[in-house]
Amino acid sequence: MPSLNNAVVLVTGANGGIGTHFVHEALARGASKVYATARNPRTWDDERIVPLTLDVTDPASIRAAVESAPDTTVLINNAGASTPSPGILTHTDQEIRNNVETNFLGPLFLARAFAPILSAKEQPVLIDIHSVLSWYAVAGIYSATKAALWSATNSLRIELAGENVHVVGVHVGYVDTPMAANAVEPKTAPADLVATVFDAVQAGAYEVLADETSVQLKAGLSAPLEAVYPQLKSVDV
Template sequence: MEKSLDGRTVFVTGANGGLGEQFVLQALERGARKVYAAARTPRNWDDVRIQPLALDINDPQAVTDAATVAADVDLVVNNAAIAPENDSLAGPEESLRRILETNLFGNLRVANAFAPMLATHGGGTILNVLSAASWIGLGTGYSVSKAAMWSATNGLRFQLQDQKTQVIGLLVGMIDTAMSARWDVPKVSAASVVSQGYDGVANGALEVLADDDTRGLKSMLNMKAEELYPMLHAQLAGFKA
């Protein structure tokens, strides 16, 4: 299945961030006709092909309204997410709920709202930005939320297969953006991650592993837990939210 971005209409959540900005700009570079740049506080893009759109994905009515306004969309990029400081499974519970509400329920809400529109455009594509943290278990609400969204991505693929919607999981470790600035670890560029994600759209991928660490981790998931987790614990020593 070959899917080019030529002439496509793209909807990007979290469009103001470093990764979101790349999703917007690279979509146009690859021939997209129009991009809806959705964010809680939209910015001025100074390009008539980019339509800023106010959207809080935690607001069900706002998501419904966005899907109505952007009814011509055939590619949805679920990029919005939060990763608060001092994130821990120990709580507070209110913080954990806020992370799950955004990173799981908010993204799932967007996917479900746009699915009927995608069906009218031959199926279209949903690209969910996930994380290698889905497979590690960092002891954070963020990693739990991304693990849940990884599972939801696989579930959406089954749910939407009859309408021929391509559902892609884009997994990556640390990206050089403002969200990860507090961690002094090797990072990949936002441009590289987005380029690989859009390559996946074009070549019909179901999963894109966007850096060497993520590819290496995926290859180890068949190891016994008694072997894998001590190794991960040693590698992640000192890595705290």
């Protein structure tokens, strides 16, 4: 089973609520080093944490990260973007491109860039943070990009299996971070999410359903669309 003991972990979006917990929890579980990446990396009070500049939407920045972190054994694609309102048709070109580049292309290109590095290591792991909205399209472009990442993770899992890279996809509903500040629904504490993810990784799981909402929505994927989206029942055809 994959282990975090002596692992070298790279976390994207490390400045955020979830990312910060990934950094600290990885060390608590035995990681020897964590690359804490962000567009504008912060300072940390632990010499085992290496701040690293990384813009997941910039190919040159990705190449620089690969050169700076060749000892990475665990890659956590955590960085993400959202929009202030749901929908696709109402958003600007820039809002759409930002979501596609941050939530889908960024993690995919990082996985491609780090695949040769990971495949040469012992017990390598790739973790992609999806969303319950991968399966529930009420968030428009955000849902679309997370659905694309879910599909890409499934493809990466198959492609990297022969390289012994363990690929994990994480689904969760609202997490108690600034991104979900306006949500009134129940929220998962970031620390609880990260603990659940690492527990699953160390158990050899391929997929994490981090809350009851994720469990219910995955179970409902085979349901008729009218049951998933009751608003369709009011549409005349």
